[in-house]
Amino acid sequence: xxxxxxxxxxxxxxxxxxxxxxxxxxxxxxxxxxxxxxxxxxxxxxxxxxxxxxxxxxxxxxxxxxxxxxxxxxxxxxxxxxxxxxxxxxxxxxxxxxxxxxxxxxxxxxxxxxxxxxxxxxxxxxxxxxxxxxxxxxxxxxxxxxxxxxxxxxxxxxxxxxxxxxxxxxxxxxxxxxxxxxxxxxxxxxxxxxxxxxxxxxxxxxxxxxxxxxxxxxxxxxxxxxxxxxxxxxxxxxxxxxxxxxxxxxxxxxxxxxxxxxxxxxxxxxxxxxxxxxxxxxxxxxxxxxxxxxxxxxxxxxxxxxxxxxxxxxxxxxxxxxxxxxxxxxxxxxxxxxxxxxxxxxxxxxxxxxxxxxxxxxxxxxxxxxxxxxx
Numbered sequence: 143x144x145x146x147x148x149x150x151x152x153x154x155x156x157x158x159x160x161x162x163x164x165x166x167x168x169x170x171x172x173x174x175x176x177x178x179x180x181x182x183x184x185x186x187x188x189x190x191x192x193x194x195x196x197x198x199x200x201x202x203x204x205x206x207x208x209x210x211x212x213x214x215x216x217x218x219x220x221x222x223x224x225x226x227x228x229x230x231x232x233x234x235x236x237x238x239x240x241x242x243x244x245x246x247x248x249x250x251x252x253x254x255x256x257x258x259x260x261x262x263x264x265x266x267x268x269x270x271x272x273x274x275x276x277x278x279x280x281x282x283x284x285x286x287x288x289x290x291x292x293x294x295x296x297x298x299x300x301x302x303x304x305x306x307x308x309x310x311x312x313x314x315x316x317x318x319x320x321x322x323x324x325x326x327x328x329x330x331x332x333x334x335x336x337x338x339x340x341x342x343x344x345x346x347x348x349x350x351x352x353x354x355x356x357x358x359x360x361x362x363x364x365x366x367x368x369x370x371x372x373x374x375x376x377x378x379x380x381x382x383x384x385x386x387x388x389x390x391x392x393x394x395x396x397x398x399x400x401x402x403x404x405x406x407x408x409x410x411x412x413x414x415x416x417x418x419x420x421x422x423x424x425x426x427x428x429x430x431x432x433x434x435x436x437x438x439x440x441x442x443x444x445x446x447x448x449x450x451x452x453x454x455x456x457x458x459x460x461x462x463x464x465x466x467x468x469x470x471x472x473x474x475x476x477x478x479x480x481x482x483x484x485x486x487x488x489x490x491x492x493x494x495x496x497x498x499x500x501x502x503x504x505x506x507x508x509x510x511x512x513x514x515x516x517x
Contacts, residue, residue: 177216185213186221186294191273192234198269203280210286221292224277226270228258230296237269249308260310307345315345379447380467380475382410388475390422390437392452393464396430404460405453406435408467410445419444432463450476459514482508 177185187209195201213220228248231237238259241247246263248256259266274295281287320340323329330337337343382388390408403425410420422439435452450467454460465488467476477487483505490503490511504512 177218182218184219184221184291186223187213188223188225189277190225190233191230191237194277195234195273198236198240201276201280203277206277206280206284210284210289213289214286218289219291220289221294222277222281222290223294223296224274225296226273227296228261228266231259231266231270232257237266241266245309247308248306248311250306253307255308256306260306260308262310262314264310305345312344316340316343319343379411380450382441382445382448382475384441384443384445387438387440387470388448389466389468390424390450391464391466391468392435392462393432394435394452395432395461395463397459397461403454403458404433404435405451406437407451407453408437408439409449409451410442411447411449412444413446417444448475454513454515459512459516462511462513463509480508481505481511 189206193205194203209220238247238257241259241263242255244263244265246260246265248258248260250256278293281290319329323332326337326340326343329343388408390406392404392406394404406424406426408422409418410422411417412419420442422437424435424437426433426435441448448467450465452462452465462481464479465476465481466474466479468474478485481488490505490513500516502512502514502516504510
């Protein structure tokens, strides 16, 4: 409520009530409806797909009738939010059941299915077009339809999965590569690879995390779910100075298998253990072979110490060979960069994953810290 009141207040203060706009007014009626007090004259209201089409081909516009009657009584215009984007479509049960059966859902970099339909699903697009067309037709035919002055397609792209590797996505990627390269031999030459058929053409895994650094496909993961932490102990803190630059670098090997993602973090700590004054993160998707994960950052004001972490996000297995933390002059500040289990200074910690039996660690020799998560 505070948000829409603020929007209205800004409009009133500007002296131009014609541009008053309140987004997502909840339409919860009290004895005195507060909309008239805001001075705004345009509201956004929702047309949830799951409500409008509760069963395939069966439409119920009772909510629209209610919204238009309210708009007429309040003398306001409406922008109709057509909630048909992938994130909203995930709540349309009959649609999702059909798309799952047809393998037309999104998938993360490991192939794990996700709750949203693929952008490239022909079935999803067909049903989406029908939902939008039928809803717009209902507005046009409604005696109060003049109250609707605009539409919002509702395709919010907020959810964590920045990239998708589902079946339909892979098919679309191959089609794009065929159009770009012309034939398989030309594509193989561009890629510097040997390709026997188009079935071998797969989208590269560029990055394993999505929006706001969330693991792909995980919604609000608790404590970075399914991660492992490789951290220094609090008994051996690494001292830092605010304003100075530091470099945290890890050398990691990955065997053949699912692509893992490594997330390196420097937590800047103040005088108390619970005083985190800042964090610096770096992420690296891995493949078979060796990679280096690096975080370079300046210690913020109030920082006195650094805690260093390497987390394994999602299914996969890696072996950490070296962990180095240096200042701008290249001086090594972290004890035991060669990771000798007998030398101390580092420890392996299993973070809350919800599936502790799926997490395994082994550190029996220098430069060989093995971490694995196999749900």
